[in-house]
Amino acid sequence: MITRKTFLIVAASLVLAALLIYANVLNGEFVFDDFEYVVENPLIRDLSQVSMSDPRQIGYLSFAVNYALGGEEPWGYHLVNIAIHAVNAVLVFLLVGAVLTALSGSDALEGRSFRIALLAAALFVVHPVQTQAVSYITQRFTSLSALFYLLAVLLYLRSRRLLEREQVPGRGYLLYALSLVSTLLAMRTKEISFTIPFIVAAAEAALMRGSRYGSRRFTFLIPFGALLLVIPLSLLGPEFGLLAPGEGIVETTRTDKLYDMQERSAYEYALTQTRMIVLYLKLLVVPAGQSVVRDIRASRTAGDPAVIGSLLFLAGLAALGWLLWRRGSRADAADGAGQRLAAAGIFWFFVTISVESSFIPIKDLFFEHRIYLPSAGFAAAAAVALTVLVDRVLRSWSERRRMWISLVVCLPLAAVTVVRNDVWTTELKLWDDVVRKVPNKAIGYNNRGTAYAKERQYELALRDLDRTIGFFPRSLDAVMPDWEDADLIPPNISKTYLTRGRIHLALGNTQLAERDFERAKKIFFPAGDLEEYFRTGDLYYQRGAYRHAIEEFSKVLDRDPENIDALNNRGNSYSQLEKYDAAVRDFDLVIGLDPGFALAYHNRGIAFAWMEQRERAVADFTRACSLGFAPACESIEIARQGGK
Numbered sequence: 177m178i179t180r181k182t183f184l185i186v187a188a189s190l191v192l193a194a195l196l197i198y199a200n201v202l203n204g205e206f207v208f209d210d211f212e213y214v215v216e217n218p219l220i221r222d223l224s225q226v227s228m229s230d231p232r233q234i235g236y237l238s239f240a241v242n243y244a245l246g247g248e249e250p251w252g253y254h255l256v257n258i259a260i261h262a263v264n265a266v267l268v269f270l271l272v273g274a275v276l277t278a279l280s281g282s283d284a285l286e287g288r289s290f291r292i293a294l295l296a297a298a299l300f301v302v303h304p305v306q307t308q309a310v311s312y313i314t315q316r317f318t319s320l321s322a323l324f325y326l327l328a329v330l331l332y333l334r335s336r337r338l339l340e341r342e343q344v345p346g347r348g349y350l351l352y353a354l355s356l357v358s359t360l361l362a363m364r365t366k367e368i369s370f371t372i373p374f375i376v377a378a379a380e381a382a383l384m385r386g387s388r389y390g391s392r393r394f395t396f397l398i399p400f401g402a403l404l405l406v407i408p409l410s411l412l413g414p415e416f417g418l419l420a421p422g423e424g425i426v427e428t429t430r431t432d433k434l435y436d437m438q439e440r441s442a443y444e445y446a447l448t449q450t451r452m453i454v455l456y457l458k459l460l461v462v463p464a465g466q467s468v469v470r471d472i473r474a475s476r477t478a479g480d481p482a483v484i485g486s487l488l489f490l491a492g493l494a495a496l497g498w499l500l501w502r503r504g505s506r507a508d509a510a511d512g513a514g515q516r517l518a519a520a521g522i523f524w525f526f527v528t529i530s531v532e533s534s535f536i537p538i539k540d541l542f543f544e545h546r547i548y549l550p551s552a553g554f555a556a557a558a559a560v561a562l563t564v565l566v567d568r569v570l571r572s573w574s575e576r577r578r579m580w581i582s583l584v585v586c587l588p589l590a591a592v593t594v595v596r597n598d599v600w601t602t603e604l605k606l607w608d609d610v611v612r613k614v615p616n617k618a619i620g621y622n623n624r625g626t627a628y629a630k631e632r633q634y635e636l637a638l639r640d641l642d643r644t645i646g647f648f649p650r651s652l653d654a655v656m657p658d659w660e661d662a663d664l665i666p667p668n669i670s671k672t673y674l675t676r677g678r679i680h681l682a683l684g685n686t687q688l689a690e691r692d693f694e695r696a697k698k699i700f701f702p703a704g705d706l707e708e709y710f711r712t713g714d715l716y717y718q719r720g721a722y723r724h725a726i727e728e729f730s731k732v733l734d735r736d737p738e739n740i741d742a743l744n745n746r747g748n749s750y751s752q753l754e755k756y757d758a759a760v761r762d763f764d765l766v767i768g769l770d771p772g773f774a775l776a777y778h779n780r781g782i783a784f785a786w787m788e789q790r791e792r793a794v795a796d797f798t799r800a801c802s803l804g805f806a807p808a809c810e811s812i813e814i815a816r817q818g819g820k
Contacts, residue, residue, distance in 0.1 A: 178273070178285045186294060187266045193301050194262035197593050201311045202251050202258075204601035208468065208623070209314045212425050214239055215248060218726055219424055221755055230426045231410035234324075234365040235317040253313045260319045261301065261310045267326040268552050269297035272559070274333045275520060278383040279504075279513035288563060291579045292514060296559035298583055300552055302590040304463040309548035311600035312468075317366040322549040324362030325369050325528075331355035332376050336384055336396065356399055363406040367433075368531045368549060370407045373400035375527055382520070424727055433538075440537035444659070447475040448541055449533040450486040456529070456547045457493075460554045463589070466596055467613045468606065469620060472541045474659035497522035518560040524553030539662040603627035611640075618647035619663050626675055634679050641676045648672075667734070670696040674737055697735055710742060713749075722749040740766050744776055747783075756783045774803035781808065785815050 178186075206215050214220065220240040230236055238256065246252035273285040273293040285293060300306070309318045332355040338348030355376075362369035377397050387393040411430060413419030421427050452472075459466070475483045497519040504515030529550040532538060559582075566582050573581070599609045607624035614620055625640030648669055649661070657664050677692030713728030729746035732739050747762030763780035766773055781796030793815040800808030 178290065186269060186297070190265040190269065190297055190301050191259075191262040193298070193590070194258055194265060197302060197590050198254075198258045198261070198310060198597060200594060201597045201600055202254050204250060204254060204311065205603060206248075206250050206253075206313065207600060207603050207606050208312065210250075210253075210312075213314045214243075214253065217425055218723065218750075218753075218755070218758070219426060221758075222753075230422050231367070231407070231430055232317055232365055232426070234361050235320055236426065238316060238320060250313070253316075254311070257310050257313060257316055257319060260316065260323055261306065264319065264323050264326060264552075265297045265301035267323065267330060268300045268555060269293050271326055271330045271333075271552075272296045272517065272556050274330060274337075275379075275383070275517055275556075276513050278333065278337070279516050287575055288567070289513065291575070291582060292517065292556075292559045292563050294579070295562060295582050295586075296552075296555040298586045299555040299558055299589070302586045302593055303460070303551060303555070304466060304589060304592040304596045305459050305544055305547055305551060307466070307593060307596045307600065308468065308543070309545040311597050312545065315545045315548075318368070318545045318548050321362050321366035321369050322552075324358045324365060325372055325549060326552065328355050328358035328362060328372050329375055329379065331358060333379060333383070336380070340384065340388060342388075352396070356403070359400060359403050360406065363403060364410070367407050367411075368528065368546075370404065370531050371527050373397065373404055375524065376400050378523065378527075424730075436537050436539050440539065440659075442535045442537050444474050444476050445537040445541075446535040447478060447480065447483050448472070448659070449535075450490060451475060451482050452542050453529060453533050454486045454489055455542065456533075456550070457554075459544065460547065460551060460558075463592055465613065466544060467610055468544070469610045469614050469617055470542050471614045471616050472660070474541060493522060494526065514560045514563065518557040521553040521555070521557030521560070524556070525550045528553065539659070541659055604631070618644045618661075621647075622668075622672055629675060629679055632682075634683055637679055638676065641672060641679070644672055645676075666699050670699045670735065673699065678737070693736075693738070710739075713742070713745060717745060717749055717752075720752075722752045725749040726753075738769055740770055740773060740776075743769075744773075744779065747776075748779055751779070751783050751786070754786070756787045759783045760787075772803060774800045774805035774808065777803070778805055778808040778811070781811065781815065785811075790815055 217236075217239070220236060220243050223237070223240045223244060239253070242253050242256060270293075273289065276289040276293060277285055280289065282289070309315045309322075331351045335348045335351035335355060338351065339345060359369070359372045362372060377400070380393060380397060384393055389395075409418065411433060414421040414427075414430070415434070422430060478484075499519075500515045500522075501519035504512040504519065506512070529546065532546045562582055562585060563578075566578050570578055570581065599605050604624065604627045607620055607627055610617070610620035611624055621640040622644040625637045625644060628634070628637035628640060647661075647664065649657075649664060673692045673696040677689045677696065680686075680689035680692060709728045709731040713725045713732070716722070716725035716728060726746055726749045729742045729749065732742040733746070736742070743762045743766045747759040747766070750756070750759035750762065760780055760783050763776050763783065766776040767780070770776070777796045777800035781793045781800065784790075784793035784796060794812055797808045797811040797815055801812060
């Protein structure tokens, strides 16, 4: 297709562009759901803890590798996200090039075709709409699944090209097998990969018409069809006893998806998504007003003028794709390949966005990261359009000059991306941006208030949390919240009261703090449920099932964050798993709440001893001994001598 030297120059340029554009986020913090999925997720603390039952196993495994190499330093996670994005840009270049050569019947990617492929990759790597999938650590699920998705399709095309020409058939079958492996990895990273078999089938039907295999060529699709079972099995397997359920946030995410599918209206979601797809396209064309949260009203009837208008627009876009494919089939090789690539880009957009923007209900109606994979199709179609425009306006210019002029359009997009990335560097910047742009949603005030509390800016935090509570419904019955208030569920409301209670406690307002803590407990679960979680946690601990014990004690602490016994027992469970930093954090909290709790000093001393921090261990054992805990007195000399 192209020389190795040319490819290396292109790949290096795309990687460098990604690093330069996203460099400012390398110093960023953990934000939003990063705390649940990464910072406070015990399952990524040990590579062996990532279970085969996890529907997003490969994504969690990548976080576990990050943790093993750099602990909780955010820059390492950001660097991996940027690297994934850079690789994806290179894959877009290769995939667009492969489609163009297949459509034109050429063996070389040169001239206009090379320019289109390069421009598509450049648009993909610099576009501001990608920031949520790249700068938001948790959305590695999206970018990593996109990597395997793009790779699977590219490997399929390469393998079929080799097999059609009978050139090194062994290599062709190897690439085919690797395409299947990449498909499986994609499906074990995020559910958006469900559509890979359909894209591969379309590629087979459209690009391999003159196959030497005749109708037998469709047998290549059978293994991909079988892989369609992977995602449904991952989600539903535990429900039928086919797979063991996951733990922690893994299982919560899976069950939440099933709950939304069962309880929310697929009809209303589908109607609303017609508008959301148009909004995604608008962001791709004019990337202005980006926000991690949007104030969106759901559409509930097919007669909604916005739905009708959106359907007409999307039908027109689909018709344009069909027309371009038909016209491209009749045009000469160069022009026809470009037109049919644009049509393929439109088709790619609709297929790849279908999992999250069709009839499968998800409580969040809109998220910018959902456009990450579909944007590859947009980039291809836009690259064709821009190339045609440049060629018509600058007919007398050389191919090289036209290429540089085409790439100029990427500069303002890159500048907007750099600016947008700054929002993702801290919690305060992110949620301040949300409050400024979406002042009528509780989540912005709640999360900004929590961020202020972390910075000990308590007055500002109270102001935001008071505003958040003003959004809460007066009645908290078991009815599912509307689409517009999907986040106003008892667990989230309870957390807001807990956060405000902690702030009151820090300010010395004991009565106000106790009142908020009591509200939090009543809203979420009655005391009997907390006692059941505690008993279950104790039982797991006694049986040596420490990860399950941590999960149960964490449930108690979610509702009652000052439960000293739950903190102490969870700390002991962490120690048993050799996660001493986490254990020390829990014992610190216990001692902060009750400075006279001798057992917590003793347990923290044990953790310090295993961490080989002898002086701190001796100090804790001495303190526990002075408080009358006899076993600690015996531990003092052992710790001094370096024993554990």
